[in-house]
Amino acid sequence: MxxxxxxxxxxxxxxxxxxxxxxxxxxxxxxxxxxxxxxxxxxxxxxxxxxxxxxxxxxxxxxxxxxxxxxxxxxxxxxxxxxxxxxTLVHPNARLSQYITLGEGCVIGYGAFVSCDTDIGRNVYLQPNASLGHDCVIGQHSIISSYANLAGNCKLGERVFVGMNAVVRETTRIGNDSIISMGAAVFTDIAPAMIVMGNPARAIRPNDDKKVFK
The missing domain is CATH 3.40.50.20 (Rossmann fold)
Incomplete structure (x- = not known):
């Protein structure tokens, strides 16, 4: 092949x-x-x-x-x-729990960490050194950028973009097509198709065209 x-x-x-x-x-x-x-x-x-x-x-x-x-x-x-x-491509130095579900087409970069009982949907990209806590659910086609850190039991919808160095509090829910800007600290749930930034992160506008890169 x-x-x-x-x-x-x-x-x-x-x-x-x-x-x-x-x-x-x-x-x-x-x-x-x-x-x-x-x-x-x-x-x-x-x-x-x-x-x-x-x-x-x-x-x-x-x-x-x-x-x-x-x-x-x-x-x-x-x-x-x-x-x-x-x-599905997983870097040899990524650290994945044996107790996860990994959808087809996922890409897992160098140094990425995925804790137990996490469900990663189809065609998700975890960039180098991204970290997912236990019981996270990541919707298909999403991007988790380098050094982003999701605490336990976070749930992301489909086509979510999490920027570099963003952090997400445990049990947080993030809706489809949302953008978490780099360096954001997310403490509350995010509605679908919203762009958030800052510490604490706040919604700045809707993601009307469902795109990250304009």
Whole structure:
């Protein structure tokens, strides 16, 4: 089986390095390519960039490598509609409890920590050194950025973005499509599709267009 990295930007290059580090410990893929449906026909780090229609699900599994949660959702659906399996990538130095549920297509970076009885949904990205306490639930297509720290029994909806160095108090609920800005300290529940920042974190405006990166 080969690996196709769906996303040819900076995060795609980071996922390439993660895949290579996994392969160095235990060979897994016979080859790696990138997918870019707009700007294909080139190379990145010696690996070809192709259109999704140029590869077959019998030969490739796909990992989503974009940081926009709504686009992660779109690309994952596009891949599965074409019967591709979503690859799960876990860095060899990540620390995951044996008592967790990990959905397909998740990416877990270097030094990430996941405590017991945590449920991580499909196509979630935990960046390096992110930390999840016990009994957390992370909705699909969400991004937990580096050094973000969720205490026990937090529940995040789908397509949530948690910025770098954000902290979330135990038992907090965060709604779908919300954005927790970097460095925010979240002590109370967050309604769906809200942007919050500060310490203590406060809602500053709705996330009307359901996007993080404008």
């Amino acid at each position: 080969k690996l196709a990295i769906y996303g040819a930007g900076g995060l795609g290059r980071e996922v390439l390095e993660l895949a290579q580090q996994i392969d160095a410990c235990r060979p897994r893929w016979e080859g790696i390519c990138f997918i870019d449906d707009i700007n294909d026909g080139r190379q990145i780090k010696g690996h070809p960039v192709v259109h999704l229609d140029a590869i077959m699900p019998n030969d490739y599994e796909i990992v989503i490598a974009v940081g926009e949660p709504s686009l992660r959702d779109t690309l994952a659906q596009k891949a599965t509609d074409r019967h591709f399996a979503l690859a």
